[in-house]
Amino acid sequence: MPQFDPSMFAPQIVWLALVFVVFYLLMSRVALPRISEVLEARSTQISHDLERARALKAETDQVVAAYEAAVAKARSDASAILAEAGQEISQRASERQADFGRELAQKVDAAETRIAAARDEAKANIREIAVEVAREVAHKLTGTAADAPSAGRAVDGALKDVG
Amino acid sequence: MASPVEQFQVQPIIGGDSAVAFTNASLWMVIAAATATVFLVASMRGRALVPTRMQSLAEIFYDLIANMIRDNVGSGGRKYFPFIFTLFMFVLFCNVLGMIPGSFTVTSHLAVTFSLAAFIFIAVTIIGFATHGLHYLRMFFPHGAPLWTAVILVPVEIVSYLSRPISLSVRLFANMTVGHVLLKVIAGFVPALGIAGLLPFAFLVPLSLLELFIAVLQAYIFTILTCVYLNDALHLH
Numbered sequence: 245m246p247q248f249d250p251s252m253f254a255p256q257i258v259w260l261a262l263v264f265v266v267f268y269l270l271m272s273r274v275a276l277p278r279i280s281e282v283l284e285a286r287s288t289q290i291s292h293d294l295e296r297a298r299a300l301k302a303e304t305d306q307v308v309a310a311y312e313a314a315v316a317k318a319r320s321d322a323s324a325i326l327a328e329a330g331q332e333i334s335q336r337a338s339e340r341q342a343d344f345g346r347e348l349a350q351k352v353d354a355a356e357t358r359i360a361a362a363r364d365e366a367k368a369n370i371r372e373i374a375v376e377v378a379r380e381v382a383h384k385l386t387g388t389a390a391d392a393p394s395a396g397r398a399v400d401g402a403l404k405d406v407g
Numbered sequence: 408m409a410s411p412v413e414q415f416q417v418q419p420i421i422g423g424d425s426a427v428a429f430t431n432a433s434l435w436m437v438i439a440a441a442t443a444t445v446f447l448v449a450s451m452r453g454r455a456l457v458p459t460r461m462q463s464l465a466e467i468f469y470d471l472i473a474n475m476i477r478d479n480v481g482s483g484g485r486k487y488f489p490f491i492f493t494l495f496m497f498v499l500f501c502n503v504l505g506m507i508p509g510s511f512t513v514t515s516h517l518a519v520t521f522s523l524a525a526f527i528f529i530a531v532t533i534i535g536f537a538t539h540g541l542h543y544l545r546m547f548f549p550h551g552a553p554l555w556t557a558v559i560l561v562p563v564e565i566v567s568y569l570s571r572p573i574s575l576s577v578r579l580f581a582n583m584t585v586g587h588v589l590l591k592v593i594a595g596f597v598p599a600l601g602i603a604g605l606l607p608f609a610f611l612v613p614l615s616l617l618e619l620f621i622a623v624l625q626a627y628i629f630t631i632l633t634c635v636y637l638n639d640a641l642h643l644h
Contacts (some may be wrong), residue, residue, distance in 0.1 A: 247584065252417040253518040254426035259433035262484050267497055272489035275447035281457050282454050282462075291457060302545045357449035 374399040412589040413514055415584065432519070435511040439500035447496075461579045468496065472630070479634035491637075494523070495630040502583060502622035506615070514625075515583035517576060524576035527633050535640035545643055575632055582625045586618045 246252070375395045382390040422428030447468075450461035458466060472492045476484040484491075498514060504511025512518055535543040547564040550555055593611055597604040 245584075246415040246417055247423040247516050247518075247580070251424070252430070253430045253434075254417070255422070256417065256432050256516060257422055257522045258427050259436055260431065260622075262515075263433070263436040263440050264493070264497060267444070268490065270440070271447075271493045271496065272442045275444060275451070275465075276469070276489055276492060279465055282456075282458075283466065283469065284452060285454075295412050296505065303468065371433045374427070386596045396522050 249342055254262070371403060374403070411588045413593070414511070414587060414591060417516070427505050431511045432516065433506060435501065435513050439497060439513065442504065443496045443500045451591070461519070465519055468492075469620060471495075479631060480638045483610060484634065487637060491630060491633060494495055494527075496631050497628060498523075498579070499623065499626035502626050503619065505583065505587070506619055506622055512583050512587055513585060516580055517580045520576035520580040521572065523629075524572040525564055527575070528572040528637065531633075531636045531640045534637065538641055539643060547640065573634060575629065579625050579629050582621055586621055590614060590618060605635060 375392065378395045378399055379390050379392065382388070382395065417430045417432050419428040419430050424560065446461075447465050450459070450465040453459060453462060453534060455462055469492070472495055473488065476488055476491055480487070501513040501519075504510055505515065531613070533545065539545075547561050547568065549560065549564075552560060578632075590611065593607045593614065596607040
């Protein structure tokens with residue numbers, strides 16, 4: 245086999261050493277730096293992108309939290325306003341009710357006064373009418389006209405008995 | 408018909424019988440190194456963040472060797488990455504280019520594989536002594552073994568250590584040589600059998616694929632064993 249021909253050992257080993265050294269230099273100085281440069285750039289890019297995604301997510305979380313806080317505040321404000329309004333309405337209602345009550349009482353008082361006046365007037369009128377009636381009745385019965393003062397006295401006495 | 412071993416003939420192209428003659432073996436070494444370099448440099452030309460197909464292939468080779476070193480040697484192996492990568496690419500391209508009909512398989516020569524293996528063996532031994540000093544000799548006697556077993560274990564370990572360059576070089580040389588001889592012998596049957604030659608021809612197709620697979624596999628094995636030896640030198644077992 246040609247593999248075991250010693251005369252061809254030296255050229256192969258010499259050229260192997262030469263080619264391998266040159267190849268090693270080409271790999272270590274030219275090819276590998278290019279590949280590692282690209283791989284590093286890619287991993288930096290990826291970690292940079294992840295970093296940015298994390299930052300954006302944090303920002304989003306912050307915005308969402310702020311929004312939720314604003315919503316919660318608006319809700320509590322609204323309920324406070326609602327409670328205040330309710331209180332004011334009930335206060336006003338009770339005020340008006342009180343006013344109305346007072347007015348009503350006044351009107352009732354006035355009416356009662358008027359009624360009392362009307363009754364007194366009626367009472368006074370009754371006496372006059374009774375006196376007239378009594379004189380008329382006495383005239384019809386007796387044929388003599390009774391004088392007004394005596395008829396008045398008689399009516400007063402009768403009225404006193406009625407109360 | 409040509410002899411099955413004629414394909415392994417080393418013929419000087421320039422320089423005749425001189426020790427530095429440029430032979431067909433030298434030519435295919437140059438072709439392998441040049442092809443690998445052009446492939447890597449051209450595929451990385453775009454330096455694309457999203458790689459093209461060729462660029463991913465170059466990156467796959469890079470990652471393959473980087474991971475191999477990380478898994479088998481550890482962080483101490485980082486500085487040997489360029490050498491291991493060069494070794495892998497050189498053996499791989501010599502093996503695969505040797506599959507081209509009419510080409511010359513550089514790695515089918517023991518002189519070449521043994522030179523590589525001997526260089527690795529000597530370098531690993533120097534790294535071992537440089538890292539651990541004379542303590543590196545503990546390599547030949549396992550920890551915790553009873554002292555009297557040294558009589559047996561030390562010679563066994565020395566023989567196994569010294570046989571590393573032989574097994575490393577012979578494995579590659581034998582795989583390449585036998586595969587090519589087999590292909591050649593079976594190919595020889597094709598014209599010899601006339602119409603029945605279709606049978607060996609049909610057999611050549613899967614066999615060529617198998618040889619291609621072996622070419623890649625042996626490059627991988629050669630490289631990973633180098634990593635294992637380097638690991639032994641850096642971290643005594």
